[in-house]
Amino acid sequence: MTLKRISIFATICLFCLGLIVSPAMAFKGTYKVGAVFSATGRTSFLGDPEKKTAEMLAEEINKAGGINGHKLELIVYDTEGDATKCNLAVKKLITQDKVCAVIGPSLSGTSLAVVPLAEKYKTPLVSCAASYKIVHNDKTGKPYKWVFKTPQTDTMAVEAIYTRLQKSGINKIAIISVTSGFGASGRGELIRLAPKYKMNIVADEKYGPKDTDMTAQLTKIKGKAPKAIINWSVGPTQVTVLRNSRDLGMTGIPFYQSHGFGSRKNIELAAGAAEGVFCPLGSCNIAGLLPANHPQKGVTSKYMKDYMAKYKEPLSSFGGHAWDALSMVVKALTNVGDDKAKIQGYLENHIKGFVGQHGIFNYSPDDHNGLTKDAFNMVVVKDGDWALAD
DSSP: OOHHHHHHHHHHHHHHTTOSOOGGGOOSEEEEEEEEEOOSSTTHHHHHHHHHHHHHHHHHHHHTTOBTTEEEEEEEEEOTTOHHHHHHHHHHHHHTSOOSEEEOOSSHHHHHHHHHHHHHTTOOEEEOOOOGGGTEETTTTEEOTTEEEOSOOHHHHHHHHHHHHHHTTOOEEEEEEESSHHHHHHHHHHHHHTTTTTOEEEEEEEEOTTOOOOHHHHHHHHHTOOSEEEEEOOTHHHHHHHHHHHHTTOTTSOEEEOGGGOBHHHHHHTTTTTTTOEEEEOGGGGGGGSOTTOTTHHHHHHHHHHHHHHHSSOOBHHHHHHHHHHHHHHHHHHHHTTOHHHHHHHHHHHOEEEEOSSSEEEOBTTBSSOOOGGGOEEEEEETTEEEEOO
């Protein structure tokens, strides 16, 4: 037998014995990160792109060799938008799966429900939901130690909308909101910040998250003759409000949506009724519209290209929140490993100037959101797509 044949034979034997492993199996160990998203159910428009984004990132990281040679194991549970299921999932991730951090949940209500678990088990949790209350402890006036979030707050969204209304010379407004955690938090900020921006709220209407007709509420609003309407909700209801307002002939009144409107699917479902609607959105929604020198141009363009190539669907704000959450956790893992306390400390003290999908993040002991209202772009629906507002 020639030397070459002996070498080939020896290699085959070693491979069969498991002494030679493929690069995909050569990890030094595993870093476990948990994720909870409303991937199915009424709020799947939030959780589905979040789940897809997180899984795509984890796959990319592992293909590139993992995190300092450690495999990233992403353990994802579907909450279906239910607070009880979310609690059970987060507790399982922490106590049974032994994850070092959790990203999600998708909703403000489910996020608020699991804050006590993150605090009790001292596990970093990076929420993908909007309410400022997720990271703000009213009792202490400071952030919860173990909880962070990636979406811009409802406070920032209200400030962005009110700033534009002021510039447009409008101060007589009507608000309409859904009676969910997200809607209640946004409504509260709309009311609280109105005096600061000299806004006169002439109508304040509400509807349920499962309501299918808001004609009665909009008829009352129409009777008050506001100069602008602001709707605060997510999901099908925000589309229903638009369709109902069009049917009532209210197309001449400027209409604003919250940042929860950040999906092109909403424009499509509105069937033309969204044309001319304004809303504050993060940069990932409009990567193609950003100037070449924009600090987020690179990361948003790559994410848009990768996501659309893999899933054959347009991306939304919501997937971007998961991108930001997992990316910052991975940055912490890269620098300090999977010790929970060290991850918390790294997020709080070393996430500075982090270029994400939704802004430039600067966490601190006093700020576990790390964004300002400058993280928003005011956009308008034009010809069935997003466009930068004047």
